[in-house]
Amino acid sequence: MEIILKEDIIGLGYKNDIVNVKNGYGRNYLIPTGKGVIASAAARKQLAENLKQQAAKIAALKAEAEKKAEAIKDVVLVIPAKVSATGVTYGSVNKATVADELKKKGFDIDRKIITMHDIKKVGNYEATVHFFKEVEVKVPVQVVAENEPAAAPAEEAPKAEEAAPAEAPKAEAAEEAAPAAE
Template sequence: MEIILKEDIIGLGYKNDIVNVKSGYGRNYLIPQGKGVIASESAKKVLAENLKQQAHKLAAIKAEAEKKAEALNGVELVIESKVSATGVTYGSVNANVVADELQKKGFEIDRKIITMHDIKTVGEFEATIHFHKEVEVKLPIKVVAENAKVEAPAEEATKAEETEATAE
């Protein structure tokens, strides 16, 4: 008996596969449980049409995911955090914080598609954003101490003075 599977069944096949099973297994288990339908000619035509339509939808979803990924290319997050004297942050930088920082920059990204280890120290790290099963972006994250921001412009001014001195 030929059956079209409606879901993955370990040891038998994957969703939308046409498989041969014994009649009793098909009639008494697969069909009543909603795990398969009889593979008649009309059911096979419907399956082929559904696969064709799904392929188009999946291609559109993947194209949109690639477009979002391209927008994030070259973006680097600098997250300020309260830091102890030993360089350990109070609390941690996690996917929620990264999603909030991206939202401040104008990117609407759900925290659930961001995977990373919780960051508990100052330094440079990386988060992965999964837009699609085949499209993912590595986002560099730099965690700095809150008071380090005040020192950074002074360093830039010193560098600017040095470049002026060397130009003269």
């Protein structure tokens, strides 16, 4: 059964898309709730006319979605979670958690436009944010143990850099002492 969608349905399609669904899904859910109409010849003609009239508005919405996507493109989320000794989280990190973390960073993103699997272990994952029909951004999500210090590797690197310059003057002093001994 072909249906013209009247609103975005994540996992199925976007507004004004013509999608092929099973008869029961279309007849019992999409059409009665107003989320879609049967894609008859008259409905297709009406859709084409509406799209023609709304072309400028759709272009503006797409440009706005691209701006939002550009702003969030380089964001990496680090989410601390309570973790057992085996690395399994107590509870899960889901799209609501990701939306909250994005809100803390200053991005007001609705959790309904985020798709991802629930995360139940420590590690690196990806969440996809669907801003518009062709505008999607993959946001890296890193789940870390809450009580484990995440900044420890970053602190060790400066100590190594400080040690290297301290050794350099000793080497120069040894070179200066060698010609004086001759």
